[in-house]
Amino acid sequence: MCCLSIIVPVYNVEKYIDKCLYSLANQTLNNIEIIIVNDGSTDNSQSVIDKYVSEYGDKMISFKKENGGLSDARNFGLKYANGEYIGFVDPDDWVEHEMYERLYDYAKERNADIVISDFIYEPESYITNSALISNIDLSLKKNPEMLLIEPSVCNKLFKKSLFDVHAIDFPKGLLHEDRVTIAKLFFYSEKTVYIGEAFYHYLKQREESITTSRNIKKFSDIIVVLNKMEQFFIQKNFIIPVQQSLETLIINSYFSFCIRAVNELNNEKMRYSFMDEFRDFILERYKKPYSIESFKKSNLNKKIVLYLLIKRKYTLVKLLTKLKNKVRG
Known part of the structure; x- marks a missing residue:
């Protein structure tokens, strides 16, 4: 078993995927695996993936599948994950090189099932602050208001056993898919902690009109x-x-x-x-x-x-x- 599995679902992101994979290939945490799931891309995303897998084959593995959506790609990656902990990165974002070493070490130090960090919103480089208290257990059973925090899985680290023992996955075919999954993970977590640092660069695309x-x-x-x-x-x-x-x-x-x-x-x-x-x-x-x-x-x-x-x-x-x-x- 490795320390950590990072799952990256990919669909038509040839403009962004290089920066994403570079940030993951250069993580300071050793003994990790990066699982890249090409969810039926029709652009040149796969050629970028192939370049990284050929160079970093000791820790990067890629899969190709028919398009099934973000949830389906994440669920696919979970099936092949061997890490003690799980992280998720969207392919148009990138992370600080020390992100997963900091989150993993903090999880081990605090004996935590979930570690929460903050976002850096790009292109403004605006850092969110979750306003959580870092020295207490934030598990949902002790703090029901945790239901209201940012529901993304991307700024968090999860013990893989949460997914395995409780058969948790991402609901296929739904947008807002993180909300249901996060609610379940928070419910089953015995200990959830907040590190109070920002590592994850979230690239805000121009918001689509509701008419799309x-x-x-x-x-x-x-x-x-x-x-x-x-x-x-x-x-x-x-x-x-x-x-x-x-x-x-x-x-x-x-x-x-x-x-x-x-x-x-x-x-x-x-x-x-x-x-x-x-x-x-x-x-x-x-x-x-x-x-x-x-x-x-x-x-x-x-x-x-x-x-x-x-x-x-x-x-x-x-x-x-x-x-x-x-x-x-």
């Missing part, structure tokens, strides 16, 4: 994902401890996605359909949504918008958001 097919799917998938999370905690008899955090997550998702739909989706029928679907999702769970804690804690502007959304006053929401955007300049 990917973001239309992203909008509808969030409802499926939130429902899967809720059902998981109900099944595990853990819904009461996470109730408030889950409510906050649902309300925040409802607010942000509906605002995007109002501002960006010109097809009125489709816009109303999405917003009604999310509204129904809210009202099925909360007969009196205005009385739940996360609504009460919202600022006045958010309360007004949420009230109008629930009352289906979508035109007023559009006017308010336009006015707010105009005031901002």
Whole structure:
């Protein structure tokens, strides 16, 4: 068994993959394996992969498969992973050379199942701060608010036994796939710790309009994902401890996605359909949504918008958001 397996799903990223693989090939941690899964790329990504595998064949291995999406590629990589710990890197990002040595050493030092670090958002080189406390155990069973932190798997290190013992994978065919998987990993983790350093460079692509097919799917998938999370905690008899955090997550998702739909989706029928679907999702769970804690804690502007959304006053929401955007300049 090696110390660490790093899984890199690849699909049509010939412009970025070289920088990603270079950062992984030069990790200061020894005894690692880098598993590259080409998920049916149609560009020249494979030729870049081949170059690195030929040079770093002692720690890099590549697989080619038919396109199945990000979750499917990650699940494929997990099947071949032999590391004590698992890391995930997206192919258009890159990491600091000492990232995995620092995370692995910290995991061993603290006897942790999960280690969380911070992101460096590019191209601004803006460092996120998770505002977590580094000297306490952050496991979900002790800190249900962990459900609200950044759900990406890429800034974290996981003990592989979490995936193996509890049969955890990534839900295929869904966007927001990290949310369900992270919720399960946090639930089963006996000890989760935060290192308080940033190693992972996340390249922000220009955000797509919600009118693209990917973001239309992203909008509808969030409802499926939130429902899967809720059902998981109900099944595990853990819904009461996470109730408030889950409510906050649902309300925040409802607010942000509906605002995007109002501002960006010109097809009125489709816009109303999405917003009604999310509204129904809210009202099925909360007969009196205005009385739940996360609504009460919202600022006045958010309360007004949420009230109008629930009352289906979508035109007023559009006017308010336009006015707010105009005031901002």
